[in-house]
Amino acid sequence: MHKEQDPINILLFTMQQTHLDHDKPMYMSRKNSAASWSQETELAKPKSTDTSAEILLTISFMKKQQTLKVVLNSAKNLLLKKSDTSVDPFATVWLVHDRTLLDRRVTRSKYKTKNPVFNETFNFSVEIEEPENLQLVVAVSNMNSPTAQDEIGHVLIGKSGSLLGQSLWKSVMSNPGHKITKWLPLTLKW
Numbered sequence: 001m002h003k004e005q006d007p008i009n010i011l012l013f014t015m016q017q018t019h020l021d022h023d024k025p026m027y028m029s030r031k032n033s034a035a036s037w038s039q040e041t042e043l044a045k046p047k048s049t050d051t052s053a054e055i056l057l058t059i060s061f062m063k064k065q066q067t068l069k070v071v072l073n074s075a076k077n078l079l080l081k082k083s084d085t086s087v088d089p090f091a092t093v094w095l096v097h098d099r100t101l102l103d104r105r106v107t108r109s110k111y112k113t114k115n116p117v118f119n120e121t122f123n124f125s126v127e128i129e130e131p132e133n134l135q136l137v138v139a140v141s142n143m144n145s146p147t148a149q150d151e152i153g154h155v156l157i158g159k160s161g162s163l164l165g166q167s168l169w170k171s172v173m174s175n176p177g178h179k180i181t182k183w184l185p186l187t188l189k190w
Contacts, residue, residue, distance in 0.1 A: 052077045053153045053186040055091070055138060059168065063176040066126045068095070068134070072107055072118040075140055078152050079114065086112045088144035089152065094137040095124045109143045132173045135160060140186060153186025
């Protein structure tokens with residue numbers, strides 16, 4: 001079941017009323033709980049969406065048991081746009097197959113810390129013939145937000161992820177039964 005803050009959603013808009021200037025980038029923004037696309041000039045372009053935040057994950061795939069085990073160990077350098085705001089982080093893990101959500105798990109919130117220790121383990125049932133086509137999305141968000149839960153950053157692990165996310169997934173799939181632990185950078189870019 002998708003929630004409003006899930007990064008996996010369907011976006012529909014009428015193309016008849018959409019005029020695109022191909023020389024300008026397109027940005028997604030949320031205003032008053034409604035998502036909208038807008039074209040902006042270079043001056044109005046959002047500032048860098050990269051953060052120095054990282055998450056430490058341990059992932060293993062048990063082929064015989066058809067189970068993917070994901071341990072969210074900890075995160076570090078979780079910063080918000082307003083540095084004076086306290087961070088109450090929690091993490092969400094989505095297991096996705098061919099853009100279809102299979103399962104979703106959420107950690108407990110940690111309070112007033114930019115370096116949380118989660119130490120939470122999630123076991124996902126993987127009853128698919130080609131588990132290498134699965135992907136994990138791990139997002140860290142801030143519970144302490146006046147409007148909505150703010151995402152601090154996320155990482156994609158699998159074929160649509162960064163080179164590091166692809167490499168980690170390939171290692172997990174080619175070494176069943178072995179635990180692979182890695183620090184992964186969080187980003188706001190999709």
